[in-house]
Amino acid sequence: MMKLLLTGFEPFGGDTVNPSEQVVEALGNQVVSGVQVRGELLPVDTGRAPQVLRAALERHQPDAVVLTGLAAGRPQLTLERVAVNVLDFRIPDNAGVQKHDERIEPAGPDAYLSSLPLGDILRAWKAAGIPGYVSDTAGLYLCNQVMYVARHALGAEVPCGFLHLPANPEVALGAPRELPYLPQQELNRGVQVVVETVAARLRARTATETEGVTGL
Amino acid sequence: MMKLLLTGFEPFGGDTVNPSEQVVEALGNQVVSGVQVRGELLPVDTGRAPQVLRAALERHQPDAVVLTGLAAGRPQLTLERVAVNVLDFRIPDNAGVQKHDERIEPAGPDAYLSSLPLGDILRAWKAAGIPGYVSDTAGLYLCNQVMYVARHALGAEVPCGFLHLPANPEVALGAPRELPYLPQQELNRGVQVVVETVAARLRARTATETEGVTGL
Amino acid sequence: MMKLLLTGFEPFGGDTVNPSEQVVEALGNQVVSGVQVRGELLPVDTGRAPQVLRAALERHQPDAVVLTGLAAGRPQLTLERVAVNVLDFRIPDNAGVQKHDERIEPAGPDAYLSSLPLGDILRAWKAAGIPGYVSDTAGLYLCNQVMYVARHALGAEVPCGFLHLPANPEVALGAPRELPYLPQQELNRGVQVVVETVAARLRARTATETEGVTGL
Amino acid sequence: MMKLLLTGFEPFGGDTVNPSEQVVEALGNQVVSGVQVRGELLPVDTGRAPQVLRAALERHQPDAVVLTGLAAGRPQLTLERVAVNVLDFRIPDNAGVQKHDERIEPAGPDAYLSSLPLGDILRAWKAAGIPGYVSDTAGLYLCNQVMYVARHALGAEVPCGFLHLPANPEVALGAPRELPYLPQQELNRGVQVVVETVAARLRARTATETEGVTGL
Numbered sequence: 086m087m088k089l090l091l092t093g094f095e096p097f098g099g100d101t102v103n104p105s106e107q108v109v110e111a112l113g114n115q116v117v118s119g120v121q122v123r124g125e126l127l128p129v130d131t132g133r134a135p136q137v138l139r140a141a142l143e144r145h146q147p148d149a150v151v152l153t154g155l156a157a158g159r160p161q162l163t164l165e166r167v168a169v170n171v172l173d174f175r176i177p178d179n180a181g182v183q184k185h186d187e188r189i190e191p192a193g194p195d196a197y198l199s200s201l202p203l204g205d206i207l208r209a210w211k212a213a214g215i216p217g218y219v220s221d222t223a224g225l226y227l228c229n230q231v232m233y234v235a236r237h238a239l240g241a242e243v244p245c246g247f248l249h250l251p252a253n254p255e256v257a258l259g260a261p262r263e264l265p266y267l268p269q270q271e272l273n274r275g276v277q278v279v280v281e282t283v284a285a286r287l288r289a290r291t292a293t294e295t296e297g298v299t300g301l
Numbered sequence: 302m303m304k305l306l307l308t309g310f311e312p313f314g315g316d317t318v319n320p321s322e323q324v325v326e327a328l329g330n331q332v333v334s335g336v337q338v339r340g341e342l343l344p345v346d347t348g349r350a351p352q353v354l355r356a357a358l359e360r361h362q363p364d365a366v367v368l369t370g371l372a373a374g375r376p377q378l379t380l381e382r383v384a385v386n387v388l389d390f391r392i393p394d395n396a397g398v399q400k401h402d403e404r405i406e407p408a409g410p411d412a413y414l415s416s417l418p419l420g421d422i423l424r425a426w427k428a429a430g431i432p433g434y435v436s437d438t439a440g441l442y443l444c445n446q447v448m449y450v451a452r453h454a455l456g457a458e459v460p461c462g463f464l465h466l467p468a469n470p471e472v473a474l475g476a477p478r479e480l481p482y483l484p485q486q487e488l489n490r491g492v493q494v495v496v497e498t499v500a501a502r503l504r505a506r507t508a509t510e511t512e513g514v515t516g517l
Numbered sequence: 518m519m520k521l522l523l524t525g526f527e528p529f530g531g532d533t534v535n536p537s538e539q540v541v542e543a544l545g546n547q548v549v550s551g552v553q554v555r556g557e558l559l560p561v562d563t564g565r566a567p568q569v570l571r572a573a574l575e576r577h578q579p580d581a582v583v584l585t586g587l588a589a590g591r592p593q594l595t596l597e598r599v600a601v602n603v604l605d606f607r608i609p610d611n612a613g614v615q616k617h618d619e620r621i622e623p624a625g626p627d628a629y630l631s632s633l634p635l636g637d638i639l640r641a642w643k644a645a646g647i648p649g650y651v652s653d654t655a656g657l658y659l660c661n662q663v664m665y666v667a668r669h670a671l672g673a674e675v676p677c678g679f680l681h682l683p684a685n686p687e688v689a690l691g692a693p694r695e696l697p698y699l700p701q702q703e704l705n706r707g708v709q710v711v712v713e714t715v716a717a718r719l720r721a722r723t724a725t726e727t728e729g730v731t732g733l
Numbered sequence: 734m735m736k737l738l739l740t741g742f743e744p745f746g747g748d749t750v751n752p753s754e755q756v757v758e759a760l761g762n763q764v765v766s767g768v769q770v771r772g773e774l775l776p777v778d779t780g781r782a783p784q785v786l787r788a789a790l791e792r793h794q795p796d797a798v799v800l801t802g803l804a805a806g807r808p809q810l811t812l813e814r815v816a817v818n819v820l821d822f823r824i825p826d827n828a829g830v831q832k833h834d835e836r837i838e839p840a841g842p843d844a845y846l847s848s849l850p851l852g853d854i855l856r857a858w859k860a861a862g863i864p865g866y867v868s869d870t871a872g873l874y875l876c877n878q879v880m881y882v883a884r885h886a887l888g889a890e891v892p893c894g895f896l897h898l899p900a901n902p903e904v905a906l907g908a909p910r911e912l913p914y915l916p917q918q919e920l921n922r923g924v925q926v927v928v929e930t931v932a933a934r935l936r937a938r939t940a941t942e943t944e945g946v947t948g949l
Contacts, residue, residue: 160376160479160480160481160482161473161479161480161481161482166817166819167815167817167819167843167844169814169815169844169846169869170846171814171815171846173867186851186852194842194843194844195815195842195843195844195845195846196815196817196842196843196844196846197843198817198818198819198843198844203834204834211474214470214471214474215470216470216473216474216479216480216482218479219821221817221870221872221873222869222870224869225869251481254430254431254432255430257377257432258427258430258432263376263377263432263434264376264377264432265376265377265467265481266376266377266432266483267482267483267484268483268484268487271484271487382601382603383599383601383603383627383628385598385599385628385630385653386630387598387599387630389651402635402636410626410627410628411599411626411627411628411629411630412599412601412626412627412628412630413627414601414602414603414627414628419618420618435605437601437654437656437657438653438654440653441653592808592911592912592913592914593905593911593912593913593914643906646902646903646906647902648902648905648906648911648912648914650911683913686862686863686864687862689809689864690859690862690864695808695809695864695866696808696809696864697808697809697899697913698808698809698864698915699914699915699916700915700916700919703916703919
């Protein structure tokens, strides 16, 4: 059975919860559209997160990777278009480290575009009554970092990208300003649609390959 | 049985739905916490809306009034603090009328504060896991107008105020820019909590009055 | 000679400067369009500001009043439409006092509309190449308070209102997030146009009164 | 004498002016800090802009390139960090072409980071009393395109990057919503500081190279 790695992050920046952690709890270790989802929680620690991620890639050998994280303030679910080879933090990570204008991979390319089927996902969200859009920056914090690290570790043939979640009610209730938010159940549903769409793409590709046709 | 008038608006500004109309469909004509809710739909028509509203006040003789409307772009449910004696429209109403810097009531006071129990509602929302806040401007369109008209028509002893709803998914999917939104069910739940809180306040007051103590 | 009282505020909230103080330094005690401008600095102290303001009104007996303050985050110069009879502070004032949901004047009306010639000022700004707009909320901090206090103290025949300034470069450079800003010289110019417009209105009224015609 | 190519764009999207065009008029063809500035105006035409830009690079053989454009809505001057290999337009260009999710260079890398001295420029702005920051997305319209095209055409040793300008008063006065803006003179001053900083960097490098030391 094909495998999809789904990651979330632990809480950070003073929050007591992270909706991406709850997404992984809800959807990790389920079979969705014939694909085995493997959930992993990543630390908000710029030194350890890449290690944990690479170990998970090694262990699961996934056919696709959907990384998720919180972008408090975003009004809707957003697919990230690109991960940039820069670390530049507005706040320290959970280990107290605050990077300024450093490379993630000194010899790596300047950026990687997402290899998820962005257009398919937008259409599937719309059909499910879920507003969402493509974001042109994932920031320069841990979210951007793990997307870069995953894309750098994997070949272009493994669909891989990052999905930013708005606040959930708990995050919004604890925030000093009025944040857009969505019920956790709606966030889970949005990620479920992403996983189903990627799964459908994997199945279609496999079917095609069996017929001896190359490429997407 | 005590009565609470709950109003919403028809769609406007190019939208095909209005979440406040759906709220009235969901909660109108129910008994909530021992209070009979009467739902009424108001036209987005600066000439007719006050007539329809005043007729509803006359017909139902409500003990409390909760007016609702859409504020596309707001990130959470918001209670309006004040209605100002001004009409100044950014877009025409559904009858094609666009007011500029006119008074609602030429001889009326400059503004009315909400007489809903704002603090109680905020606390009840929080207890229900619903973020929300008090807004200091209801705009100068129909929402502000009907709040002013209702407060002007009623004595201070009838709790009366306006509640702005964020977009629902249908509004957000049809919008030219990325709007915060909430599932309609979550919007309904937020209004339900408002109605319950106002109902509890009415019951507490009645109990007190029976005991011969005046006031809130 | 007719007199116009122009006020600004001292710095607050961690800022080391307040552009409204610099406006008063630049324009106070000048003759503008035949009107004597009297500048006064108000403390960001909810207890003392009304006293200082009322003493200045008593001392100068102004024919018009233009109150100014900082609204960091606003993109342009803004005229406030209304002052509401509520104090509700997001941060303490400079004396450490933080009001929550209190009346300014327990027996006063719920709000006062600005009596400045808002339309004339917008037109004069436009003619001078200065973007600006009318704001529908002055917040519930000191700015709203002093506008309410001044309107409450003065009759409707004395033009009186509040003008919010965006950040200047010093405020923007010291801020934790990216604020819109204008050079102090441009802020001064915008206030100068307001003063000229109010002065022209006063002169026109005097001319009219001499001819025995009432009102504006 | 060393040469610096400074580009701006013609008006687009319904605007009658473009502050970046006015910057080029003000600063093009001057000597700044011992460096000859060459100004060029680029068309807002996704087909022609790369040709005009490449011809200008060919003709001037610049030692550094500073591309500028308008980002209406941005609150301050912003240096772009990265140009992404994607065209995805929200509005058509001036030739009526609207690209959707296309590559700029099918065989090019996913993105190029700016090779301007971003930290030096931020420090120089601050010293000059000019707020500004680094933006993590240049959008996916012409601005991003020309930055990508220039970085793709030039070696890494030619400092090259993009600078987004806020609206000027004319753009703000013509806009349907309230935009942050800066007087054109302040925009010119901000670009002048960028040019001076890049010029200083070029001179320092030349001095160093004369001494036989490589690199920045």
